[in-house]
Amino acid sequence: MSSMRGVPAVFPLPRERSGEATIMLGLAGLALTILAVVGPFSLLGVRLAGSSQPARALLAASLFALLVTALCMRTEADRMGLIATGLAGLGGVALLVMAASPLLTGIILLLVLGVYISRPTPQPLIERLRNPGAGAVLLGVAGILSMIKSDPAFAEVASLTLVLGVVAVGGLVPYLYRYQPEQATAGSGMAWSAFVAPALAVAVLTQVVPHLHGPGKSVFSVLCVVIGLVNVAYGLFGAWQAPARAETWRHSFLAEWGLALCGFGLLLPDHHGTEAAYLLLISLVTVRFPLYMLARGSVLGGETGRWAPLNLLSGLALAGVAPFIGFAARLLLLGAAMEVAWPLALVLMLAMLAFVSHSFRLGASLAIPRGRAAVGLILILALAAAMGIAPGLVLSLGGF
């Protein structure tokens, strides 16, 4: 694997120039992404691309994050190869977003998993397939059980398996993957947690939630909030105890995911909980993930943290301070939690405040970005600020 200052490349491809097959796959992935983002269409009488609007917006955000990451991160790798590999992966996410039911989502997830495990890596096979495999099976089972109308208990179990399926794909508690910072991101659980699962979660949960009724809806809501709180707590204490900054980054993803899950669980008539979850995941994909990728080189290279203005701004963006997008998302979440139960809002607010110090550590871990990394960082922060200043626009893009 190529390296810079002893830092392993982020993607496993780039030892040589990207091959034609990779570029073709990347182009196919780009075409699928564009089809999914553009929206539903019919071909020979069959309705394709049945994607929900928030999922389409999240897919477009993932494309932005991929391009910024691949073009701006510090690496000597073949950038065309990185983009092609990323676009091929994004094509898989687009297929997931286009699936109109949990049954179809499970099937397509199995395809994505098959392609994922067919690439040889040093990581044991079972470790790589455990989470996405369990997720695909659980989503499929949710689809099957939701077809049985004879007993409401099946609807409850379907809600349970649906949430657990999304949590498994995201590699969240209780389906944590073994995090190895030096491992190539494309072949690790981080790719699923930060790249695949956000769009999948929004696609599946926003499509299914309107059809939930009675006990199934209650199970969904309670499970999302409970698993969300567990992830927030695990992320918070994990970041506190983390021996290395890379681990702190990983735990920050868990905490952010936890907040998003709480948002999904707050099923309110005004949809503020779902809107907060959507904004949190947009923030995770367009801000946290690219910043993690930019920081990865300095973190793995053992560079000391810096407190330059860009680092401070990054810390503010990661902490969800105004005017960045995380602030609007957190505000909406707290408002939704207040509508349901004020103790929940209090717990969430304390967790958000407790993560501020970790966020500044993460911002400092970017060291001093130079050249294209600095350009990428400025782009990310500018987008985060723009989205934070006009969250209504982001919400309207997501169909809220």
Place this chain on the structure above:
Amino acid sequence: MAALAPAAFAISWLGGAILLLSHARRGVVLGLVLLTAGLALGAHAAGRDQVALALVAGGAVTAALRMRDGLPGWGLLPAGSTPRLVMSLLVLILGLLMGATVKGTTLPVQEALVVVALGAGRLLSAGHRAVALAGAAAVALALASLGGEVTAIAGAAVAAVLGTLPTGGDVEAAA
């Protein structure tokens, strides 16, 4: 038609159990063939012939392609198979109980759930890519058996594509 349903369930379970209990080429292929036959029979019994046709096509392609790789031989009941044997029997019992519980649908839910459970067991305990991909194909076929025509074609196509994916011929240690 109703008389076919128990046979479909039995063949689906047998195919899934053989897939779960085998780690070599011939056993995996036999399992895939049988479970495909069971699922297709269940779809046919439910009056969904186009879905049955798609399942047969997808299952045949993936089973044929799985003959190319993996460990040689049958590989049935290798050492350490006891948990999987117990699981296959438990799935049979739970499947039979489900048959008594599930009402109000003509879809072959019982067969699909049994194959999903056994295929998932194979997928999540595989020590070799070829076996894992066979487990994934089994789950895809089972999910496809319950959807509409688009889902059935998509599931069959995914099963076929999973058969074409390279396995590298490596044997990795199962955790």
